[in-house]
């Protein structure tokens with residue numbers, strides 16, 4: 001493949017979710033809001049499969065992509081998959097071939113996603129990876145983040161990477177399952193286990209059905 005040669009893709013959107021990188025340093029964490037993740041069922045590099053494409057917030061604002069829209073465009077493979085929750089990014093030539101007017105009784109929520117500012121304001125709870133994969137892929141409130149863990153703050157090159165799944169949705173959602181507490185490795189083999197009160201505190205400003 002020629003380096004930096006854009007790849008054509010086309011397919012049906014099966015989820016629009018926030019595209020976020022979470023940086024953890026033992027018990028500290030911060031978010032980088034990269035834009036939106038489009039999970040697409042369609043064709044890329046001459047292959048039929050599911051794949052993920054990252055777009056910026058201005059592109060989402062312009063196109064208002066949502067579940068079951070059919071789109072096409074060009075993209076590049078991400079340079080560092082550890083730092084991105086998507087396989088492809090730097091999208092151009094985006095076109096909507098068909099806009100879906102599908103509506104479903106939630107959960108999952110499949111309407112237009114909110115802005116990144118709203119996600120940030122809502123905050124999240126951890127979500128079981130199994131529940132995310134079985135129930136939450138179409139939901140605008142689901143999120144699979146790329147996680148960068150700084151193991152030793154005195155040696156920032158000592159890092160590990162993984163993905164973690166979260167829910168930004170109403171706390172009353174019948175599909176929700178938290179899954180096990182997240183464990184974060186630190187210096188000299190130490191491990192910090194994130195307690196349940198972190199999620200409770202983060203989402204305390206929302207009522208059960210918000």
Ligand code: SF4
Nearest residue numbers: 136139142167169173
């Ligand atoms: S658990 Fe969260 S992400 Fe999953 S369907 Fe419910 S609101 Fe959506």
